[in-house]
Structure formats: C-alpha cells, structure tokens
Amino acid sequence: MAARRKLIAGNWKMNCLRAEGLALVGELSRRLESAKDPVFDMLVCPPATLVAPVADALKGGKLAVGGQDCHAKEKGAHTGDVSAPMLKDLGCTAVIVGHSERRQDHGETDAVVKAKATAVHVAHMTAIICVGETEAERDAGKAEDVVAGQLRGSIPQGSSAANTVIAYEPVWAIGTGRTPTNDDIAAMHAMIRRTLDGLVAHPESVRILYGGSVKPSNAVEIMALADVDGALVGGASLKADDFWAIAESCR
Numbered sequence: 064m065a066a067r068r069k070l071i072a073g074n075w076k077m078n079c080l081r082a083e084g085l086a087l088v089g090e091l092s093r094r095l096e097s098a099k100d101p102v103f104d105m106l107v108c109p110p111a112t113l114v115a116p117v118a119d120a121l122k123g124g125k126l127a128v129g130g131q132d133c134h135a136k137e138k139g140a141h142t143g144d145v146s147a148p149m150l151k152d153l154g155c156t157a158v159i160v161g162h163s164e165r166r167q168d169h170g171e172t173d174a175v176v177k178a179k180a181t182a183v184h185v186a187h188m189t190a191i192i193c194v195g196e197t198e199a200e201r202d203a204g205k206a207e208d209v210v211a212g213q214l215r216g217s218i219p220q221g222s223s224a225a226n227t228v229i230a231y232e233p234v235w236a237i238g239t240g241r242t243p244t245n246d247d248i249a250a251m252h253a254m255i256r257r258t259l260d261g262l263v264a265h266p267e268s269v270r271i272l273y274g275g276s277v278k279p280s281n282a283v284e285i286m287a288l289a290d291v292d293g294a295l296v297g298g299a300s301l302k303a304d305d306f307w308a309i310a311e312s313c314r
C-alpha cells in the first residue's frame with residue numbers, strides 16, 4: 064500500500080479575532096518547527112479575515128494555511144465572495160470545499176462543490192472535499208449510498224493525491240461530542256477508497272480524513288484505523304494544546 068502521510072487540519076470556522084488567531088498559530092508553529100521528524104502535515108484554515116495575517120506570520124515555515132471556502136469563479140461581480148486565486152495569492156496551499164455547513168447554510172449542491180474544487184485545482188492548490196451523511200440518512204441505512212453519491216458528484220476530473228484530499232464528516236458528529244463507532248468509521252473510509260477508484264488517479268495514495276468531534280481523548284484510536292489518513296478538526300483546533308495532542312496521536 065502507498066504510504067500516506069497523515070494530515071491534521073484545523074477548521075476554525077467563524078471563530079477568532081486577529082490577536083487570538085495569531086497567538087494560536089504562533090504556538091502551533093513553535094511546536095511544529097521544534098518537533099523532531101513529525102509524522103504528520105499540519106494545516107490551519109482560519110476565517111477569510113485572518114488568512115492574510117496568519118499566512119504572513121507563517122511564511123516560510125512548516126505550518127500550512129488554507130481557506131474554508133471559495134467561489135467557483137476566478138473573479139467578477141460576486142459581492143462578499145473570495146476566489147481561489149485570491150487565497151493562493153495570500154499563501155494558501157489548500158481550500159476546504161463542500162463542508163456540510165456550506166451545503167446546509169448556503170444550499171451548496173454537489174455540482175457547486177465540484178465547480179469550487181475545480182477552481183481550487185486551477186489555482187494550483189489542494190481541494191479538501193467534504194462529504195458526510197445526516198443522522199436521518201444514517202438511521203435509514205443510507206449513509207454509504209449518500210456519501211458515495213456525494214463523491215461521484217463533487218470530485219472533478221483530473222483529481223489525484225497531488226491536488227485532492229477527502230474529508231468524511233458525518234453531519235451528526237460535528238460539534239456534538241458524538242462520533243461513529245470505530246468500525247463504522249473504518250467501514251466508511253474503506254467504502255470511500257473503493258469509490259475513489261475510477262474517480263481519481265491512484266486512489267490508494269489519496270488522503271481520507273475523518274472529521275466530527277475529534278479530540279485528544281479519541282484521536283489515538285481514530286487515527287489508528289485503516290484508511291484514516293488524518294483529521295479535520297473544528298472545536299479542538301482552536302486550542303493549541305488540544306490540536307497539538309491530536310497531531311501527536313498520529314503514528
């Protein structure tokens with residue numbers, strides 16, 4: 064099996080003013096720079112307002128910066144939106160697309176997510192494409208079908224490990240303190256990898272992250288599961304100690 068380096072990504076969502084965000088990345092980057100041969104890559108995705116100061120503070124270092132969303136178009140009359148080239152211009156190397164909060168709050172369909180992922184690829188960044196079922200869909204036994212459908216609808220042509228990461232985030236596990244069983248996470252990640260066959264080049268080398276209530280107390284067991292190649296962390300990514308502890312759970 065291809066060796067996949069773990070990725071620990073923090074999605075700050077709509078949190079942090081400048082001082083708080085800069086203090087957080089200052090602490091994380093200090094730890095990352097002094098870590099001896101870390102076995103993980105680390106990425107923070109601040110709100111759009113903080114991408115520039117955070118990217119400036121981290122320039123030339125190991126801690127990477129990403130966006131939480133972008134518009135599918137390169138530029139134009141789209142008040143309030145931010146384009147992929149704009150994020151690239153600030154120093155981003157990745158952009159989260161299709162997060163369930165975007166799908167829910169902004170009605171983003173698979174087609175919209177695919178267009179955004181394409182824009183991220185065109186701007187020479189990595190698209191972190193999010194998928195995940197709702198609680199009702201899981202209860203109805205449709206979780207795998209829903210996620211497979213989202214993958215088929217959201218992954219653009221030309222995707223590979225070089226420009227694409229998949230994040231499996233069950234909607235009902237986000238911010239709730241609840242997580243699927245380890246068996247359920249492993250089964251879903253295996254299904255995702257099978258489904259990637261035909262959608263991406265070399266599916267065995269694409270990283271598949273788990274997201275949804277990842278914390279220091281559950282990270283060791285989740286990160287050890289087959290086909291789990293890292294985490295997309297919300298709440299716990301806002302505390303340097305917790306986010307670092309999650310990263311250190313990678314083996």
Ligand SMILES: O=C(CO)COP(=O)(O)O
Pocket residue numbers: 074162232236237238239240274275276277295296297298299
């Ligand atoms: O949505 C998430 C990351 O994108 C997960 O959020 P929590 O870690 O707060 O559950």
